[in-house]
Amino acid sequence: MSVSAVGRPTRPENEAAPAGHGHGLTQDEPLIFELGGWDKTGVDLPDEAAPLNDLADLTRNGLRLPGLSEPEAVRHYVRLSQKNHAIDLALYPLGSCTMKHNPRLDEKLARLAGFADLHPLQPIATVQGALELMEALAHWLKTLTGMPAVALSPRAGAHGELCGLLAIRAAHEARGDARKSVLAPTSAHGTNPATAALAGYQVIEIAQTADGRVDLADLAAKLHDDVAAVMVTNPNTCGLFEREVLEVARLTHQAGAYFYCDGANFNAIVGRVRPGDLGVDAMHINLHKTFSTPHGGGGPGAGPVVLSEALAPYAPTPWLTHGPKGFDLTEHPAGEAAASLGRLSAFHGQMGMYVRALAYMMSHGADGLRQVAEDAVLNANYIKARLGGELSLAFPEGPCMHEALFDDDWLAGSGVTTLDFAKALIDEGFHPMTMYFPLVVHGAMLIEPTETEPRRELDRFCDAVLELAAAVRAGDVERFKGAPFRAPLRRLDETLAARKPRLAWTPQP
Amino acid sequence: MSVSAVGRPTRPENEAAPAGHGHGLTQDEPLIFELGGWDKTGVDLPDEAAPLNDLADLTRNGLRLPGLSEPEAVRHYVRLSQKNHAIDLALYPLGSCTMKHNPRLDEKLARLAGFADLHPLQPIATVQGALELMEALAHWLKTLTGMPAVALSPRAGAHGELCGLLAIRAAHEARGDARKSVLAPTSAHGTNPATAALAGYQVIEIAQTADGRVDLADLAAKLHDDVAAVMVTNPNTCGLFEREVLEVARLTHQAGAYFYCDGANFNAIVGRVRPGDLGVDAMHINLHKTFSTPHGGGGPGAGPVVLSEALAPYAPTPWLTHGPKGFDLTEHPAGEAAASLGRLSAFHGQMGMYVRALAYMMSHGADGLRQVAEDAVLNANYIKARLGGELSLAFPEGPCMHEALFDDDWLAGSGVTTLDFAKALIDEGFHPMTMYFPLVVHGAMLIEPTETEPRRELDRFCDAVLELAAAVRAGDVERFKGAPFRAPLRRLDETLAARKPRLAWTPQP
């Protein structure tokens, strides 16, 4: 037996396990298509062979998909789950993503039959509680943002951006003012330009100052009467508050444009600052960020958009109203809603997310939400302070908001890239930070801890980063180039995946 | 970088992670007492400072226990959970434990407010559905076992044994026949002798035949008029059906004793054989084995006891009855229940387990349960067949029932013990089999796959065992002596734990 320096036998740990076995508590797991079960099903159904005469030539020619018994299915997906990192496992410092704790109360309430087992087109009289909940959510969102109106239906942040820009387009069009472009800083999240383009606008980039804010001179220079909107994220994607936001709004309005605020980072200021006080005309709120509906490995989320008086008439249908007979929905652009930009998607939005977000807001209350912002900002500044000495801060001056941004200056010449460094963090038990975003910062590392991290976890994380930083300085390049070593898989070949896309399993020939 | 034969870099994987870090997806986690939080709480309560004047000198002197915020608590217990093996992760071949799949439907139904949010002493008129469910469960159990009565209240198998023996004691006492001993085979589960002793009986062991069954001659020799009961497990703990069970019953009854059957292994015969047809007077059923209520890391379970006509009058209170006003409970020994052995514990038993077990039974139905037994037995025989050539079978002749029993003959001289072999299995991703039980077989390895294992998993398991067996033969002793290598911890020092028991955390001095 060969024993390594720290007394751990090195075998058989560093031998690959025989194919198809587990290792300790981690199980290998093939695809469902490799588990057999082509002719079986894990759902017991009554025997009911209906005659198909009405559908004679309309029926399909078989459907080859495997069915698993419940024990197999449960095991399969539990094993897969073992291969994921999650906020419930450790700090998840993905900047711009606000990976905060997801309360289990919210999950429970969203599953109440009175919410989950409601059809979207039941008679209005039978869904008064659901509309009441939407109304309550709207009230909280409007009050927290200081804005007069809100469109709940957008299904995620990007959908909210679209909603906002389409409202802006409708407002311009209503005045017969067909503007063609949207201004947005280079640091903007990819959805901003993508949405603007989708909404039929040309995207013009605004420069950024050396201290990471919108360059007012450049903005003023580019603002003209063809500009429909200025899109600014605030706090911005560098984790900084746009100090001159009032001026941005003033210039924008002066040019006859609308001020769209990307509210993805609202978590940093909730309860302390109201976007309505900053001259904002439209702002989406990612309920799955600030209001903690779970990210779910990619979604679903919800992206309600608060709107100024000027834009409110153009809000998408359905409109939620309150009359003598209780709550009601105006589902088509007509009457009061005649100017509406129309429908963004079927039905009335992400009810399941509304329940969770409202439960979250009520739990925190006005006092708790203010504390959320304070703790989120404090945690980020703590990380900034603890790491700032070793890593290079993109904007060292002044405090950051909810996230701390580093560049790769400090890695220069080390042979270690931002990507390598991030992957090495996996070996220490943490999810990497957001990398290479925002684009304005070279080799960016954007760290957002959120307010739900205890100090102990922040320290654990900072210790790990500092220890890795020391390894970089010590020239231990292999620790980074080969990383991760301790994850379920080693580094994946993304180029191969893109070169020969295999998007579905196919039987081995 | 040193690279091992199979191309996996050996560092930093085989260096211990810096203290307090995770490794890939596995997180180190201290005790809650080491996480701080001595003055905080993770539960928000209204401010309600009641005057304590009524309790003046009765209040305690502080209570030092840490409170965690919800994010911390969730993460703490999720991290702990990562360190467990579970049936949902892989085959869990603990013989005698019937580690089968636990349907999630059962969990859901047990949580219906109409069951979970019921107080045991609500007026009977308000719990008719609960009593109906108990009645339905009783009906299934009686019908499946072919027995006329059942006592639902025992809280686990051992409690059921106690119930059965106390009923037997009551029956003897009612006749003024104060018998003093109970016969049980050496292969019996520890709870059998422990229960008999608890019930005030002397335990006398019955010998076993070379083919793993009760030695009828020895039984006959030891049966006399001081024997209150004969306790036999059937299928027995060697995984074999007691071929001569009818003769055991006859001899027992002839001696004026009662035949107690340990029904822990009922899974092997459910739907195919009724213990009532075998002369049994009392048998407990572990709902947490045969009827799949989850083991929960040690409990809770439920151990209803079916009773013959002779023992039924002595069943413990409460008695469930059905009258003109619906279902009722007789809670005290009086009237009809005057002969009852009395109460075994507060209230009416493990309602939460009853719901799960009934849901499970109804799901399977008479046909499914029969199939359960068949598949459980088939799976065990398959393992027996696949491993029998390499490992030494304790009882090679004839089929086994739901579990396959091996001894350590085949390990003789290898330097590897049953324990070592079992621990090495951990490294291959499986939970070890039951070891050193039953006591009648040297270095026993008792493997019970259950019917919920797919063939693929059985093969994975057999392949792993065979591969390890080959390693034994190849003399690779270190692989076993040091095992496990890939578990969250290496082999634990149980002797140290027992020598200086530390049963609670105490602050470091």
Next chain:
Amino acid sequence: MRYLPLTADDRAQMLAVVGAAKLEELFVDVPAAARLPGLIDLPRHAGELEVERALTAMAGRNRAAGAGPFFCGAGAYRHHVPASVDHLIQRSEFLTSYTPYQPEIAQGTLQALFEFQTQVAALTGLPAANASMYDGSTACAEAVMMAARVTRKRRAILSGGVHPHYDEAAHTLAHSAGIETVRLPAAIDGEAAVLEAIDADTACVVVQTPNVFGQVTDITAIAAAARAAGALTIVVTTEAVAFGLLKSAGEMGADIAVAEGASIGVGLNFGGPYVGLFACREALIRQMPGRLCGETVDAAGQRGFVLTLSTREQHIRRDKATSNICTNAGLCALAFTIHMSLLGGTGLGALARINHARARRLRDALAAIDGVEVLTARFFNELAIRLPKPASEVVGALAAGGILAGVPFSRLDPEAGFDDVLLLAATEMTTDQDIAALQGALEAELGR
């Protein structure tokens, strides 16, 4: 505050590390005028018990679909979801993870997505599926945009059988991009009219089967005609259970299939979250919207999965992206995949037949009512009927009696002149008693 781990002590010590005298200093960049001095006018924090009470009370002011006979469909269908599905999607590792940007520690999500894509491909009969869209209607709208990109034409024809909400959502999105959407008049047999509407300017035809009236159509001829005219064919399905029985979009020659997947694994949820399915022909992959999960290998040669072809996406391609979608319907896709893995092809087929059988019983019961005309000849599990009075009145009256009798078509499209048309669906949840109760109530309401 139970979700906030920091104590007052922690905060003080951390501020010291940060080098700030007080917390306010961290907010210096906010214009002084915009810094709220005190609390916003909203209730203060509340315990779990209080929040649970308040929301449970609101939930109680709704009539849950399961509370009585229920026949609503029109794009959202009530099906049974196995308990294990909801259990599994609540595992921390699935529920509380982000989009799988770091594949080494996201193989759980990624492998499930690969399984999802494979299942969607099999169901739709088209080889390339993405990792989900928000819902069926936005998937449809994105398909129209994609067709315009692929064909470089700017006119989409939507059949009169397409769900009006889908039409509206497509119109909203297409409009600002200068793409015209032409909706043919609402008609039970709405797909038929598409054939004549195709011309050289057509970017795509959008047809639905079963359509919003429940009518099932073989669109093979339409797809052929569209192809001949250089247009793409987009097939919409709002009831995913129909995949178990009906010809797939691929079999019929479609280019793109979009569907609402909520019937499998997800549930009603008052309309969301749902899960949009999106699949297309191999050749169109690089024009697809949304995330794609692809197979690859790791540095040690082991199979693994990654998000791929992201040069189509907003975070790389920005204003040139094929879509702006970022957050999608990940967890609903997982629920779909788990449910589908339990069902398998066999189970989905059986489920579809049961749905059809129940709908036939519903049809028979309705057809027996004097004054009711069944309009849908070839249906899967939903059908339209004509009533002798406005459908919304009838539905309102029956709802007061505890029966949710379906969706008046006028609720979806008040302008169509179909005020007397009612859409009713039956699924495996619909019992014979439900149908009998409906029949009785309808007869009473119609005075027969």
Next chain:
Amino acid sequence: MRYLPLTADDRAQMLAVVGAAKLEELFVDVPAAARLPGLIDLPRHAGELEVERALTAMAGRNRAAGAGPFFCGAGAYRHHVPASVDHLIQRSEFLTSYTPYQPEIAQGTLQALFEFQTQVAALTGLPAANASMYDGSTACAEAVMMAARVTRKRRAILSGGVHPHYDEAAHTLAHSAGIETVRLPAAIDGEAAVLEAIDADTACVVVQTPNVFGQVTDITAIAAAARAAGALTIVVTTEAVAFGLLKSAGEMGADIAVAEGASIGVGLNFGGPYVGLFACREALIRQMPGRLCGETVDAAGQRGFVLTLSTREQHIRRDKATSNICTNAGLCALAFTIHMSLLGGTGLGALARINHARARRLRDALAAIDGVEVLTARFFNELAIRLPKPASEVVGALAAGGILAGVPFSRLDPEAGFDDVLLLAATEMTTDQDIAALQGALEAELGR
């Protein structure tokens, strides 16, 4: 059959490997007469939907405690359990694992048990706690048996304040082992009488605080007297929330504390599963029943936890074991521990004060009713009252009106002559409206 993975093909192939021509051959050892040829007379298998419908209907035939004002206690108390508790205990790794026999792959369960034991020790003020018993009543019965083993005496004295079910369970167990249990007459201040009853033959005294009438007693003097007589003192608590406020058994000099832990983390469950807490003085450890989790190190020197002192247990010691318990209340203990980890000492203290405050409001409301006499002077969250008519009648009448007014003492002990005594508890779940509703209904029922 959804829980059975084997297909007909699998079975055939596996039989071939086994070398059996047909399945029946594997059952050859069963006497032919006992081999059932066909199906047992029970319903055939049923789908999830059908089972869910049937059991939901049964659940609907109960009145859930949360459906209206609720005052039942008497050994089971309704408290709020945070949603995260139930979520966490349902994690596969906790829910579907066995007793932690293999510590290397059971550290999750073991560490949680170690935390549980530490919490129970702190709550009871006694240093050594085990890893749970079935419930409070069986813990109490086992404590009596243990006291007899320790003292080698055969007489246990139970106060008149001990919950009658606990007394009966102890009697049942002790009886057959030849240990006599003497229950003093039921009395509100039942603990007081114990002092005189202690003699040289006493193995133990069993006292309860708060007792079944809600009365809180300082048992310091009793414990001292018992010790002087060579007897052990066992303190029973059925309402674990009281630990947040009241003097602990350890502080009062008890030898063994047993309690029902269901108030924390577990819930009502119609009486089970619950979780028995058991703690004692250090010197008595080796006589304890049940599993014990202890700290140790692994081969690499890392801290870990194992089940320990198992030479006390049935699987090692067999007929010499300290108890026959095997399966215990593991998952309920985990729920207890998680809830307790959220509460902390601070939270449990606050919760206990709220409970007391609500009980005071309940007392005041009851005391104001003409004809009602409040019997319990020093209560925590439960009290006994005397009514001018049989309590069971009053409870029945109020239940018909949707109020669950408490537990008539006669339900627990019909022989005590306390037919007019009603036990009522208030917890953090009890609102002022609940109390007002009860007061109104009681006044009406008593005709005042």
